[in-house]
Every structure is written in structure tokens, then in C-alpha cells.
Amino acid sequence: MDALLFMIFAAIAVICAINLVVQTHPISSALSLVGVMGALAALYLLLGGEFIAAAQLVVYAGAIMVLFVFVIMLLNAGSERKPVIKPRGKYLGAPLLLVFLGMMAYLIQRIMPASAPVVFGAFQGGTAKEIGRSLFTVYLLPFEVTSVLILIAILGAIVLARKEVD
């Protein structure tokens, strides 16, 4: 059951990702990205990272992508013109991509050390409590540094966006 669900959501993620690149209209691409995020959230959930899954939904799919869609709608961006594909690329592209992916998969399999296979449901440290505890004990410094970084980014955005007052 878990493996089946994994296959389904992995397939959705990959198909949405491909669709993201293939689509010419920005809104379609943005929505495909939402699909990828949603599928990723389901994958996190399968692996036991329930808090991460919820954060993925709330932050990425729910907030950031809404902002993306909002900006695209606000600018009323039209669809891109499809680039003219030369026949060489048209016929050689897909096979070459497959070969490349195959090579990558083979190399990764050879170089990476063999590890125990993932067992669905084995990981128990994904609850909100566990994550909060480790954020405020083990990873306290990186956590605080990241928050300062985000603060700097917000300030930078305000400075850049502010109209000059003469």
C-alpha cells in the first residue's frame, strides 16, 4: 500500500514537473509547481515527516505559490512564444535525455554506498514536538541565523520597493 502510494505521488510530482517546463503560459506553469509541491507534501507524509508535510502545504503551496499566481495575474503576463525547435533537437533530444538519465542513475547506484532500504512508517521523529525540540536545542544557531537572514531579506525588499521621496 505504501509503495503504491509512493509510486502514485512520485508519478504526479514528475508529471507536474515536466508539465511545468512544457507549458508556455506562466499560470499553467505556476499551477504545475503547486502540483509538485502537493505531491511532495504527500511523499513527506508517507515517510513520516508529518510536520514538514504540513509546512510544505501551508508555506509553499498555500502562501508562496499564491503570491506567484497573484503577481502573474497582476502583471497579466501572456503566454511565451514557443521557440522554434530545430529537427536535430526534435529527434535527438528525447533519446539523448534518456541516455543521460540512465547514465546518471547507473553512476549514482555505483558510487553511492549501499544503504538499508527505506521502510515506510519506520521514522518517528517527524512530529511537531520533535521538530520543535531539535530546532531549539540541536539546531538553535542555524535556526536563529536563518531568521536573521530572512529579516535582512525583508528589510532589503522594503528598501528596494520603497519609492524615493524627494
Add this chain to the structure above:
Amino acid sequence: MNYYLLSLIKTAIVVGIFMHVLAYLQWIERKVIAHVQLRVGPRRVGPHGLLQPLADVIKLVTKEDILPSHVNKVFYFMAPFIAVTFALISISIIPFGPEITVGGVRTQMGLTDLNIGVLFILGISGLGVYGVALAGWASNNKYALMGGLRSSAQMISYELPMALALVAPLLILNTLSLREIANGQEGFYLGFIPKWSIFQMPFPQVFSFILFLIAGFAETNRVPFDLPEAENELVAGFHVEYASMKFASFFMAEYANMVTVSCVATLLFLGGWHPIFPEKYGSGLIPVVIFAASALLCFFHAANPARPFDRITLPVFGVLFLGAAGLFLLPPVQPILLPLFWFAAKVGIILFVFIWVRATLPRFRYDQLMRFAWTFMFPVALINLFITGLMVALFP
């Protein structure tokens, strides 16, 4: 009993009741607003207009489904689906009552319980924006686009204070599961003050409750924050190009969101299904008294009818109310009905506030709406959260 069979039965019950609640909520809204404005509201279809929702559904289903020529077809069809799907999902994790035994089967009242329940609700309500935003964009109509834009900006802005207001009671209750949240509010201070979040020590969450309700009004696009569909500026906003069942989907999504927000507010702040005062002082008799009083009122008005038909319809309602009152006195069904009554009563009161506000308040202007979110609600929610955190740390 078989787990799947049990889940199927529970799902059928919840979906059936939920759909009827959505349909009749609209009838109640029309009635309440009518009475606020000194009208009588719908009363042609069935006794006191009670069959009006059925008539509305038939009308909406049989209406011609117009497909405007200038729309982006894929997203135009997708938008109502997205809106209604994400509006209806949330009900699946709302618990309606404690664990009960029906015919020897022990089960939880409610479909399921997630240990990230609150986050799940936030995530799903965040995704609901896409329905409105896409509908506005795909309609290729400037009014609809304005509505969609307003809606996405509004929902992003109000999600922040909403989340911050939600976090404060969670600090006290120390869990994310909605069932445990409700259970954490069981009991009474000094024997009579309920331990609901809005009364709970060390810092009563009254401010969070008010902030949450205001943000909830904005999240569900209700008056005074209904700018996405502001009739006198944008015709009907994001759903101006929609007809028939597609329009009905948006309508249903709005009411479903209202019910969800009310349920979450009830669970987080008003103690879920726990009664307002202890059982030993007779809180179990409250529903009996209410239903018996309604029955008496019906009989009284039947005896002095304002309209000729009341002589026939009101005694029927009176008998029904009496039957309901009697049902609450039967010991075997009491453990099922009492929590359900308290839950429904609290949700109903919040829904009534939703309707009441719609009948009384004018609409915000758009810049007022944004300024209110960012310069008032956000800081207040932050301060409230800070004080709550401080109190929880000082008085564990």
C-alpha cells in the same frame, strides 16, 4: 466491525448531514437577514419556505450552463472544482464529540483525527484561494480579474493574523490534534467556570478568539470583507462569468468554509462539545428546556395565528420540537446527543454571528481592509501571542 465499513458508514452520515446543513444554512441566512430587515424572507415553497433550498438546487441544476466564448477553458472548469473540493475536505478531520458506543461498536465521533490537524486545516484553507483566484483570471473579464486579485491579496494578508491567533491557544493546550485540543478544555474552574480556551488560565484567549473570528470573516470572503465579490463595484466579482452548477459550487464552497471556520473556532476556543456548566447542575436538561420552549412557542402562535396557514403548520413543528425534547431525555441516546447538541449549538451561534454581521455591517474599502490587516490585526496578534507565551512560561 470492519474498519473500512465503519469509515464508509461514518462518511455517509457526515456527508449527508453536512450537505443538508450547507443547503439549509442558506435558508437560515435568508430568513435571519429578512427578519433583521423587517421582512419575512422565503415562505412560498413549503411551510415557512422550508423547501426553498430544494427549489434552489433544482433551479441551479436545470439552469443552462453558459460557456462564455472568451474564457480560458481548462482553468475556467477547474476553478469551481478546486474551490469546492478544498472547502469540503476540512470537515473530515473535525471531531464532533467524544468516543461513543453504538450497538456494541466503539467509535470516535468524527471521521478521523490527524496529529497535525490544525496545520492541515490551515494548509487546506490556504489552497482554497486558488479556486477564487483562477476563476477570476480564467474568466477573462476585468471585474472577475479584480475580484480574483483582491481575493488572493486578502487571503494572504489575513492568513497571517489567523495563524498567529491560532497559535496562542495551542501554546496552552500543547497539541495540534483537534480531538486532543477539545479534550484539553474539559473540566471546570471552581466547579462552574468552564476550562474553555477563552477562559483558560494562565491567559484567557479572548483576544485570539476575536482575532480569529475577524480573520475568519476575511478568509471566507464574507461581509464586511466580501471585496472579491463586491456587488456594487464588481458586479459579482470572481464568479461573474459562472452559471448553473459552477456558480453553485462557489456558493457551496463559501458556506462550507463558513462551517469549517465555525467548527475550528468552536474546537479551539469554545471547548468543542463540552457543556457550558457541569452536568451535576443539570446542563443535560438545557436542550430539553430549549426544545420544549420552542414547542410551547409554536403552540402559542398556532393558537393565535398571524396567518391562516399557521394554524396547520405550527402545531406540526411544535410536535416535532416536543419529540426532540423527549429524545434528549432518553438515557441510551443521551451520551450521543448531548455532546452533539453542545457542538452544534456553539457552531450555530458562530454561524449566526456570521449572518448577523452580514445583515448589519457595511463593506470595508479595499485600502482600509489591507491597512486593518497589516497595521492592526498583525501587531495585536503578535503581542497577544507574546503575552500568552510569557504567561505559559511563567505559570506552567
